[in-house]
Amino acid sequence: MSTPALIEVVDDDEDVRRMMVMVLESHGFKVRTHNGGISYLKAPRASAPRVMLLDVRMPDMSGIELQIRLRETGDDIPVIFMSGESLPHETLAAQRSDAIAFLSKPFHTTQLLQAIEAGLQAQGQSSSQTS
Numbered sequence: 001m002s003t004p005a006l007i008e009v010v011d012d013d014e015d016v017r018r019m020m021v022m023v024l025e026s027h028g029f030k031v032r033t034h035n036g037g038i039s040y041l042k043a044p045r046a047s048a049p050r051v052m053l054l055d056v057r058m059p060d061m062s063g064i065e066l067q068i069r070l071r072e073t074g075d076d077i078p079v080i081f082m083s084g085e086s087l088p089h090e091t092l093a094a095q096r097s098d099a100i101a102f103l104s105k106p107f108h109t110t111q112l113l114q115a116i117e118a119g120l121q122a123q124g125q126s127s128s129q130t131s
Contacts, residue, residue: 005120006048010034011055020053023109037061051119056083056090064093078119
């Protein structure tokens with residue numbers, strides 16, 4: 001039996017984090033939440049296959065800034081950007097990054113699960129959770 005994939009949810013909105021936990025755990029994923037980029041950077045690195053759901057706009061460190069920091073430190077976790085209210089330059093930067101997907105809030109669970117599957121496949125993993 002394989003270890004369930006870990007989904008790292010980085011969003012400053014507590015309601016979004018709570019909803020992501022409910023949805024993703026119901027599909028068999030392990031979920032860890034962070035209220036921003038600094039919180040994620042302080043957390044220990046997991047060894048399980050993992051994908052990050054990353055809000056574009058957060059107060060202390062934007063999602064774009066966190067993704068840049070991750071790449072600079074060699075953390076190649078697949079990133080799925082989420083945004084409810086981004087400025088045009090933020091949206092463009094997220095779409096031009098090496099992110100797996102860009103999801104506009106609110107989005108459908110199907111879109112989310114497809115993006116997570118793409119992220120796991122990019123790591124050479126596949127998820128039986130989404131079937």
